[in-house]
Amino acid sequence: MxxxxxxxxxxxxxxxxxxxxxxxxxxxxxxxxxxxxxxxxxxxxxxxxxxxxxxxxxxxxxxxxxxxxxxxxxxxxxxxxxxxxxxxxxxxxxxxxxxxxxxxxxxxxxxxxxxPAGLTLRESMALGTAGFTAALALFQMVRNGQVPSMGPIVVTGATGGVGSLAVDILTRAGFEAHAITGKVEQFDYLIGLGAKQCIARTGLYWGQRPLESAHWAGAIDNVGGDLLAGLTRVIKPYGSIAICGNAAGIELATTVMPFIIRGLSILGVASAGTARDIRDRIWAHLAGEWKPAQLDAIxxxxxxxxxxxxxxxxxxxxxxxxxxxxxxx
The missing domain is CATH 3.90.180.10 (Medium-chain alcohol dehydrogenases, catalytic domain)
Structure with a gap:
């Protein structure tokens, strides 16, 4: 050859x-x-x-x-x-x-x-690791008891590959998706993907108490660092945060209070080493009921x-x- x-x-x-x-x-x-x-x-x-x-x-x-x-x-x-x-x-x-x-x-x-039936080769790579990660995050949250009736899920780093696909996949799965981004000029893009609310990262103030007023039922976090620490203080009881990125740092400065008072769960999303049986289930979701509606736009x-x-x-x-x-x- x-x-x-x-x-x-x-x-x-x-x-x-x-x-x-x-x-x-x-x-x-x-x-x-x-x-x-x-x-x-x-x-x-x-x-x-x-x-x-x-x-x-x-x-x-x-x-x-x-x-x-x-x-x-x-x-x-x-x-x-x-x-x-x-x-x-x-x-x-x-x-x-x-x-x-x-x-x-x-x-x-x-x-x-x-x-999988329902995907072309090109679509599978439009998803790729980013789409697999976003779907795996939701899979982990659902397995942990997250349901749409609990309230909206917020996505950080929402204009990136994982974030964009997470907004679309959450919407397809029946959840209300909110988006946090540093790119306020892309709010229309995120709304087009299904985001019901867009929040500028620079305008966020979490407060300083171990627990603040709860805004979201859960989160998919692509950023880490102070943003993740802030999220732990504002998630509703028995919600989950699926973490899949650390662009803002690997440290997590928080307290035990969100975990022992509100029952918060932090779920690690390790997409690279996911077991084969789970991989097959995730790709079946992505080719079926979770297939992003705005894949060409993303x-x-x-x-x-x-x-x-x-x-x-x-x-x-x-x-x-x-x-x-x-x-x-």
């Missing part, structure tokens, strides 16, 4: 380097399922890895891209045959295995997901491998909106 193109990340003597290279199939991480990649996507984790501004890769060199979708080109596992449409998110891609920013990738069969940008560095810079500087799909095949 002829050489193919890949966005490869290297670290040689402590010096980061990333760009498009040619490579061969036998140079890819070994596994059972060879996929001809059609689409990938850009996540915050990809931007950190591709720019060298975050310690994401555990070995070098590797192809970037924690998401991919495409067609099976060959498989030593009889569960997959040539031409099958499949996807994969997380599961070690662009951490310990070559990822989706390449014309070909090899996947472990245990993490290879048959494309994934409004389609780029190629050569465009990745510029998109990484924009994302890390806080300038991105929604999702970027990477067209490969």
């Amino acid at each position: 002829a050489p193919f193109k890949a966005f490869r990340i290297r670290n040689e003597d402590g010096v980061h380097r990333a760009g498009i290279e040619e490579m061969r199939i036998d140079e890819l991480s070994a596994s059972e399922v060879l996929v001809k990649v059609a689409y990938s996507s850009v996540n915050y984790k990809d931007a950190l890895a591709g720019s060298g501004k975050g310690k994401i890769l555990r070995q070098y060199p590797l192809n970037g891209g924690i998401d991919l979708a495409g067609y099976v080109a060959a498989s030593t596992d009889p569960k997959f045959k040539e031409g099958d449409q499949v996807l994969c998110t997380g599961c070690g891609l662009s951490e310990v295995r070559d990822g989706g920013y390449a014309e070909y990738a090899r996947l472990e069969s245990k993490w290879t997901i048959p494309l 994934a409004h940008s389609e780029i190629e491998l050569a465009d990745l560095p510029g998109v990484f810079d924009k994302m890390l500087s806080g300038g991105s909106l929604g999702r970027s799909i990477v067209r490969i095949g």
